[in-house]
Amino acid sequence: MKYLNKSLAVILPVLVGLLFISIVYFIGGNIEAENQEAGLTESQASGIRRIMLPYPGEVFTAFKEESAIILNGARSTLTAAVLGFVSAVIGGYFIALIMSPSRYLKQSIYPWVMVLQMTPIVILAPILSVWLKEPPMGPIIMVTFLIGFFPVLANSMMGLTSVDKNLVDLFEVCSATRMQELIHLRIPNSVPYLLTGMKIAGTLAPIGAITGDIFVGSADADPGLGYLTILFKQSAKTPALFATAGTACIMGFLFVGVVNFIHWYLLKNWHDSMVNKNK
Amino acid sequence: MSIHKNPPSIPSVLFEGVQKRFGKGPIVLDNINASFPRGSFVSFIGPSGCGKSTFLKLIAGLIDPTEGKIEVEGMTPANAREDLFFVFQDANLLPWLRVRENVELPMKIRGESKKRMHEQAEKMTELVGLKDSLRKYPWQLSGGMKMRVSIARALSIKPHIMLLDEPFGALDEMTRDKLNEDLLKIREVDPFTAFFVTHSVSEAVFLSSHIVVLSSHPGRIAEIIEVPFDYPRSAEIRESQKYLEILAHTAHSLRSVKEEAA
Secondary structure (H helix, E strand, C coil): CHHHHHHHHHHHHHHHHHHHHHHHHHHHHHHHHHHHHCCCCHHHHHHHHHHHCCCHHHHHHHHHHCHHHHHHHHHHHHHHHHHHHHHHHHHHHHHHHHHCCCHHHHHHHHHHHHHHHHCCHHHHHHHHHHHCCCCCCHHHHHHHHHHHHHHHHHHHHHHHHCCCHHHHHHHHHCCCCHHHHHHHHHHHHHHHHHHHHHHHHHHHHHHHHHHHHHHHCCCCCCCCHHHHHHHHHHCCCHHHHHHHHHHHHHHHHHHHHHHHHHHHHHHCCCCHHHHHHHC | CCHHHCCCCCCCEEEEEEEEECCCCCEEEEEEEEEECCCCEEEEECCCCCCHHHHHHHHHCCCCCCEEEEEECCECCCHHHHHEEEECCCCCCCCCCCHHHHHHHHHHHCCCCHHHHHHHHHHHHHHCCCHHHCCCCHHHCCHHHHHHHHHHHHHCCCCCEEEEECCCCCCCHHHHHHHHHHHHHHHHHCCCEEEEECCCHHHHHHHCCEEEEEECCCEEEEEEEECCCCCCCCHHHHHCHHHHHHHHHHHHHHHHHHHHHC
């Protein structure tokens, strides 16, 4: 039964995928037939269909043809995503560390963090590109940072402040200084929360890097996947557009995979979410 | 400043006209006057909400009295903290640390050397019978084992005073009896004055030299019962006539304060 359950976890999604692909072929066939009825030749009809709805094989071909430019775009976007993500994690946690001990600091900083968070990133991106000329990737990293740092900050704040009262008493009985309490109690206590923030920031980082690239990317500044989508759309290269989307999707999985690995590695020995599975 | 410089006549803990209320709430403890000699094992027993835990928190200096004065080994509770440790209701271990690191934590905070921390952690876990579990995490231990780690952690700094807040309340009776006996054995090796909160009359009689029966709303000392058995005590005293008499007396005293409260 257990074996069956495990195989079902593979078989069912594959079946859904096959169903999806056959729907694509079905609709594609209809589009071609309609266009032929309207008096177009077979190759014209299939050309139009390819722009509207490319088949998987055509997407693979497009990927092979454009692989140099797509992979280079992926590298550029991944670099921006990693840099933006790392600075979001460090920056978000650092601000949480600063804000957590003092109500006044929190009261003075937090509203501005909220203002930043509420301002649509797509409006901020062009402003950032005006400010940050060098390095060319600067605004894109900044957009990724802005998207990722709030979940890290909010979760870390929670972790640094929601400490079991009895444990705080324990540290007081030990006559621990506030610094010792921070290092031995509050920071370790915040790790699972930080990791939750990192998971959210990790799924947002590639999206942030691509969004940033769409708004501020340019051909002469190491174009990323965002810029490529605009390029491929303008030249009606829909199969290449799908290939870019697929690449971005794989990149996102890789990114989240690494973050999940860190999550697992740091919590595997002690955290309820991990150890209850082993029991 | 060490207590050994103080004359032995100074009591371990002294309460003088102590009253405690939290904010504008009801008075939790009222008119507490008591003095407990060093080396005693004092149990606090009484109805729920009578302020038993508040007693311990006052001695630990975690909270201050609203009125009156508390002296711990002749000092203010905050100054006496170095000589005192708290064993909390649930074992209160840090889940991300192994047993060894949990036991070493108070020493680490005091800045003891690594070597000393290691030695002491091994010695104390051996004393509580958990030497094989040094590398385990708290989730891998049973409730009784966690409590033993908590006691080892408290012992590691060799406190003169140990405050225990219903440490065995969540354990089954057999584990509890065993831990009671072990606690007294440990106390023979590393003597300390104990202040112990419990709901169990038999536990209080078996462990204590003094049983403080508290009435509730507000918490007042209804009676202090002295238990005349010498230490070390063995499990057999549970079957003696004298023990049963004290047990009956304590139970009766507890029942009258409960009826008074009702």
